[in-house]
Amino acid sequence: MANHFERLSLRHSEGSTTILVGRDLLGQAQVPLTPWLEGRTVFAVTCPTVRRLHGSALEPLTAAAARLEVLEVPDGEEAKHLEVAGRLWTSMIEAGGKRDSRLIAFGGGTVGDLGGFVAGCFLRGIEYAQVPTTLLAQVDAAIGGKTAIDWGGTKNSVGLFHHPAMVISDVAFLETLPRDELRSALAEVVKTAVLLDPLLLESVESKLEDLLGGDSKALEPVVVATARAKARVVERDPLEGGDRKLLNFGHTLGHALESALSYRQLRHGDAVSYGMLFALRLAVNRGLEPAVARRCRQILRRFDLPSLPEVDRDRVLGAMARDKKNFEGGLTWILPVALGEGALVDDLNPGEVASELESFLADPWASDE
Amino acid sequence: MANHFERLSLRHSEGSTTILVGRDLLGQAQVPLTPWLEGRTVFAVTCPTVRRLHGSALEPLTAAAARLEVLEVPDGEEAKHLEVAGRLWTSMIEAGGKRDSRLIAFGGGTVGDLGGFVAGCFLRGIEYAQVPTTLLAQVDAAIGGKTAIDWGGTKNSVGLFHHPAMVISDVAFLETLPRDELRSALAEVVKTAVLLDPLLLESVESKLEDLLGGDSKALEPVVVATARAKARVVERDPLEGGDRKLLNFGHTLGHALESALSYRQLRHGDAVSYGMLFALRLAVNRGLEPAVARRCRQILRRFDLPSLPEVDRDRVLGAMARDKKNFEGGLTWILPVALGEGALVDDLNPGEVASELESFLADPWASDE
Numbered sequence: 001m002a003n004h005f006e007r008l009s010l011r012h013s014e015g016s017t018t019i020l021v022g023r024d025l026l027g028q029a030q031v032p033l034t035p036w037l038e039g040r041t042v043f044a045v046t047c048p049t050v051r052r053l054h055g056s057a058l059e060p061l062t063a064a065a066a067r068l069e070v071l072e073v074p075d076g077e078e079a080k081h082l083e084v085a086g087r088l089w090t091s092m093i094e095a096g097g098k099r100d101s102r103l104i105a106f107g108g109g110t111v112g113d114l115g116g117f118v119a120g121c122f123l124r125g126i127e128y129a130q131v132p133t134t135l136l137a138q139v140d141a142a143i144g145g146k147t148a149i150d151w152g153g154t155k156n157s158v159g160l161f162h163h164p165a166m167v168i169s170d171v172a173f174l175e176t177l178p179r180d181e182l183r184s185a186l187a188e189v190v191k192t193a194v195l196l197d198p199l200l201l202e203s204v205e206s207k208l209e210d211l212l213g214g215d216s217k218a219l220e221p222v223v224v225a226t227a228r229a230k231a232r233v234v235e236r237d238p239l240e241g242g243d244r245k246l247l248n249f250g251h252t253l254g255h256a257l258e259s260a261l262s263y264r265q266l267r268h269g270d271a272v273s274y275g276m277l278f279a280l281r282l283a284v285n286r287g288l289e290p291a292v293a294r295r296c297r298q299i300l301r302r303f304d305l306p307s308l309p310e311v312d313r314d315r316v317l318g319a320m321a322r323d324k325k326n327f328e329g330g331l332t333w334i335l336p337v338a339l340g341e342g343a344l345v346d347d348l349n350p351g352e353v354a355s356e357l358e359s360f361l362a363d364p365w366a367s368d369e
Numbered sequence: 370m371a372n373h374f375e376r377l378s379l380r381h382s383e384g385s386t387t388i389l390v391g392r393d394l395l396g397q398a399q400v401p402l403t404p405w406l407e408g409r410t411v412f413a414v415t416c417p418t419v420r421r422l423h424g425s426a427l428e429p430l431t432a433a434a435a436r437l438e439v440l441e442v443p444d445g446e447e448a449k450h451l452e453v454a455g456r457l458w459t460s461m462i463e464a465g466g467k468r469d470s471r472l473i474a475f476g477g478g479t480v481g482d483l484g485g486f487v488a489g490c491f492l493r494g495i496e497y498a499q500v501p502t503t504l505l506a507q508v509d510a511a512i513g514g515k516t517a518i519d520w521g522g523t524k525n526s527v528g529l530f531h532h533p534a535m536v537i538s539d540v541a542f543l544e545t546l547p548r549d550e551l552r553s554a555l556a557e558v559v560k561t562a563v564l565l566d567p568l569l570l571e572s573v574e575s576k577l578e579d580l581l582g583g584d585s586k587a588l589e590p591v592v593v594a595t596a597r598a599k600a601r602v603v604e605r606d607p608l609e610g611g612d613r614k615l616l617n618f619g620h621t622l623g624h625a626l627e628s629a630l631s632y633r634q635l636r637h638g639d640a641v642s643y644g645m646l647f648a649l650r651l652a653v654n655r656g657l658e659p660a661v662a663r664r665c666r667q668i669l670r671r672f673d674l675p676s677l678p679e680v681d682r683d684r685v686l687g688a689m690a691r692d693k694k695n696f697e698g699g700l701t702w703i704l705p706v707a708l709g710e711g712a713l714v715d716d717l718n719p720g721e722v723a724s725e726l727e728s729f730l731a732d733p734w735a736s737d738e
Binding site for chain 2 (some may be wrong): 014123124148153155161
């Protein structure tokens with residue numbers, strides 16, 4: 001008997017993305033997949049680790065497509081390089097790729113970012129699907145059409161918006177993830193829950209141990225709810241002109257910490273967790289109810305984050321100033337104003353931010369509790 | 370007194386493109402330009418020849434922008450390379466480019482294709498303007514949001530749709546163009562006129578000598594009409610799913626000739642002229658009134674095209690089969706069915722095409738006249 005799966009959709013200017021969340025999905029998702037693949041040349045972009053762990057999941061695709069070409073890229077952030085993209089385009093041209101060929105990004109966020117970019121620029125854009133194998137990609141990176149590579153020493157500096165035709169999130173893949181990676185991904189879930197979905201925050205609170213342990217039964221509804229909240233906000237603001245920026249809660253400081261630490265000592269999600277902790281301080285200064293901040297902090301405390309490495313305040317401030325999200329006008333902060341409601345704040349006094357940051361870096365958990 | 374200029378607009382999914390056509394426009398176009406540039410970092414992508422001939426036209430921009438960085442790329446097709454794009458992105462990052470920075474592609478079709486691609490992928494897309502300096506770019510390449518570089522030995526194999534915010538076509542630039550280039554560009558005008566605007570065909574017929582001689586007074590209304598016809602068809606079909614393919618009249622064989630001759634012995638527009646001549650034969654076989662074909666041929670005859678270099682028929686057929694416009698399904702031909710009306714034809718018998726091509730390559734001008 002086929003397992004249950006959840007079907008969401010995200011409408012955008014080029015059409016719509018079908019999002020499926022469930023277990024052992026690739027075999028089951030024949031209804032959307034078969035007609036999309038039938039008679040096509042299909043390029044599956046993946047990395048060695050994912051291929052080793054889950055490569056057999058690609059088999060149902062082979063049956064449906066006219067031809068499946070697997071294109072392997074390095075594990076991790078190394079894949080997000082212009083040379084790797086160039087190599088994929090060369091392979092796709094040599095394999096006779098056409099405008100109606102398909103691409104499947106099968107892996108975590110880096111494979112998805114690279115695969116979407118490669119699909120978006122091949123012959124001015126071919127359709128692609130995201131088959132995310134990590135929690136971070138299932139709840140965040142695979143949804144919303146952001147694609148990118150890293151260039152010029154800057155993360156995600158080259159890319160485009162190109163929505164996948166489908167996102168197929170199989171929660172069974174999550175069972176092989178290490179706890180560190182699950183925790184880091186759960187930061188994006190908390191981020192989404194705090195500003196967009198208080199009910200989701202309750203589920204996270206009540207099931208946190210199972211979620212951190214990679215229990216796919218507990219993770220499934222959390223993936224569905226986070227994907228749904230993200231899809232709704234992306235529909236309202238596809239190009240991140242306004243509301244979509246709410247998804248950057250915790251990221252203003254988070255990105256700066258990652259950059260100041262040369263992307264080595266802190267996982268992305270952990271940096272975002274620290275970024276949320278800091279944003280909560282700023283938010284309380286602007287009138288957020290202290291009980292709300294306390295509740296969010298309590299969840300993050302249960303994450304048992306690695307301690308914040310020592311980092312120079314001015315380096316962090318410098319990294320914030322260079323952040324690509326900045327416009328000529330200055331820095332925008334995303335701050336909760338109540339549970340389930342956030343605001344874009346661009347009038348914070350830089351001196352206040354600098355002094356608050358000083359004390360935060362000295363003791364991130366200090367608070368009014 | 371300011372000269373008259375024509376203002377068109379092209380609506381698309383991301384907003385709309387303002388198209389201005391006139392003489393000495395950059396100084397005059399302050400109404401759309403100044404608010405678009407004010408307070409911004411502006412990157413002007415250009416090539417040595419254009420900078421030498423027309424560089425001073427950039428001066429009014431310097432006054433409006435916060436900062437103008439000129440980025441020079443090689444003349445001609447060499448600019449459309451991934452390494453050149455990478456170098457521009459590096460410069461833009463180092464210069465502190467932001468999401469609200471602007472890019473201006475100042476040059477011919479290659480600068481426009483590259484500049485649009487670089488703008489479209491920088492920080493997932495910044496706004497840009499096309500300031501085309503060639504007739505080909507003013508009537509065709511700068512309008513419609515197609516951007517690309519060449520990769521893997523294939524023209525325009527990597528790129529995206531990214532519409533410019535503005536196209537500013539100054540016909541004064543056309544006065545410095547050599548006759549060969551004007552003739553080649555007029556092929557795209559004829560292409561547009563035959564399928565979309567019979568009145569434009571009449572103007573071309575009556576003014577052909579002035580147009581070929583680079584008379585900007587004669588060229589101005591032709592640029593306006595061709596730009597308008599292209600804008601209307603792009604509005605109807607932005608992603609080239611249907612009607613926009615009409616703009617490929619003459620290009621199925623034209624591209625194949627260019628490719629079979631290694632892009633060396635025939636200009637793009639001249640290849641398109643030969644492509645139209647051939648398509649007219651196929652069209653007459655399918656019922657196009659011979660008088661219409663004759664009229665089109667007469668214009669092309671007045672172009673005084675360089676003779677068609679000797680080229681192997683099977684090489685040409687092979688190049689058509691590899692053409693990026695092909696889908697897994699096969700080859701599409703754009704054929705006129707009457708003056709001002711074209712059709713996409715995908716059911717031509719390959720044997721018939723091959724045999725017609727044989728006699729065409731032996732004597733392209735032979736006909737039922």
